[in-house]
Amino acid sequence: MRILLCIKEVPETDAPIILDHKTRWISENNLHCFRMNRFDEYAVEEAVLIKEEIPNTILDALTVGPKRADKILRRALGMGVDNVTHILSERSGYLSPFITGSWIAKYALDKDYDLILTGVISEDNMQGQTGPIIAELLSIPCATSVIFERISCEEDRIYVEREIESGSRHCMEIKLPALLTIQSGINKPRYPSLSKMLRAKKFEIPIICSESLLAVESREELDLVQYPSKSRQGLILDGTLSEKAAELAGILDKKSLIR
Amino acid sequence: MKQLIALIAEHYAGSLSPTFFELMTFANKLKDASQPRPIILMLGEEIAEAANQASRSTGCDVVAVAIPGLAFYNSETYKAVLLAVLEELKPSHVCAIHTSNGSDLAPSLSVGLGAACITSVEEVRIESGRVKFLRSVLGGKAQAVFTSMTDVTVVTIQPGCFERADVCAYSGDVKFIHVEYSSNRMKNIEVRPGPGCDSLLSEAKVIISAGRGVRQKENLDTLFELAGMFSRSAVGCTRPLSDSGQLSSRRQVGLSGAIVSPDLYIACGISGAQQHIVGMQASGFVVGINTDSKAPIFNHSDVCVVADVDEFARELIKAIAKYRKNPLI
């Protein structure tokens, strides 16, 4: 089996973010930290589990992103991926899933992958489009939001369960090659192992310039980014912890919410 | 020639999905921009009932494609059949709800149509004749405004963001098409129901909900203790907590969990991603507790507490205890 993993670097958004109206995205000065898209960690783990199950499986991972995104490729190596490739794009700001998907599809076109895995959604763009677009461009079937999979003994088919509304499962069988977008909760992503991280550190990552891969235009434009609007006008509590707690308890009592 | 807006309608057990009326509202807003006419498309094995219902309740024309054996969604079949139908209709917009199936279909369809694809749209605005689509990015910390650069645009709308359109007084025409199609690379086996939501959750008047900001097991215990201060209360959670097995998935609130509407919802260490918000936005009163003053949950809270959730929960237990000492209880 040859499996391709598409992984993305996303900004950590636990701390307040600053928007940059020039790049129409999160301000680069504001970025303390980048990490692997959480949904992609599940995809990597799922691939490593397949490799443990099926002998002679080779796992390739790639990312489209700036220079610093090599960090997540090394993390993938640390988790058990065999080879990684960096499709370098220094474009700042929003990158359309159609562009990313076109580059990845072009890269994968002649490589005969049996299976391609992506995350169900990226935490920054949140479009959930890149996977289905790659599949469509490669003319292979695609199942999104996959929460369970098993490859058949003949390795020519895959049984998958898609998570649909209220946790129901859409169960189906798909002919390989295919693309799956992986939903969180399918497994428990492992931490990179120390010995694998040592190899990862020394790994010479092949770099491909995205623009040389394919010239492609975005089909949509991001005009501007703004802070979100409020659906409720929240009262912000002041004071020490106990003052805040006392005030909140008072509010809840007045609204007869206690008892 | 008037342009068309194609609406892909989901149906279940002979009935139109209720969220379809949200899509109708969205289409009516688009219609204001350039007066295109909505047309409803639906696919399935037995669709007569739902197709008639769609035309009667919206006044729109319906194209109903009956496909033997298509008991439920199959992306290969949907794509092939819809591409053929859309080729004829030449709509300016193809719209669906951002359900698991809508989000599965839209991007693939857009490739074949040479269309821009904009998913999980929460708001639409018309500015100097151009249609602007607004949607969350960066975990809900920002909203981005998109315009399409292509003649055809595929859009999915986030459930719960548009009001449901009223039922129309007149009905449209229904055109039935019969197509034989069986996908050879993708075979449906069955749809299995999910674990369901904890009845405690759906019946609770007060929900204390835990997010990833609740870091340790002991801190979860504190939240259970806090829940114990209220009668008819339950502990809910976000997806990461059920994914990691810290709490049962039956306690999960959100798009892929339970939709709840208690009198009081206390969100503890929850960022407020759109997929969580749709599950709790109908709550009576919402309190958000988060260390990050810019957490999106505060945009959906009546009271915002910027604090460490564990420290604050313990203070709150003490503060509420004072009210509960009331001899009337």
Ligand SMILES: Cc1cc2nc3c(=O)[nH]c(=O)nc-3n(C[C@H](O)[C@H](O)[C@H](O)COP(=O)(O)OP(=O)(O)OC[C@H]3O[C@@H](n4cnc5c(N)ncnc54)[C@H](O)[C@@H]3O)c2cc1C
């Ligand atoms: C198809 C699909 C369906 C989904 N369905 C659901 C669903 O049904 N329900 C759901 O919840 N999610 C769902 N998700 C996931 C969703 O996108 C988010 O990933 C999830 O809601 C985030 O959970 P969280 O807020 O607990 O974690 P995070 O987003 O990581 O947020 C943690 C928060 O805790 C705060 N924090 C950190 N430390 C502390 C502290 N000491 N005290 C107080 N606050 C602290 C941080 O500032 C942060 O805001 C779905 C996603 C997809 C793609």
Ligand SMILES: Nc1ncnc2c1ncn2[C@@H]1O[C@H](COP(=O)(O)O)[C@@H](O)[C@H]1O
């Ligand atoms: N720049 C990228 N590089 C590699 N994979 C990506 C990239 N962008 C998106 N993906 C993949 O596509 C999935 C969905 O992303 P999105 O369409 O942005 O929601 C992610 O989980 C990744 O697996």
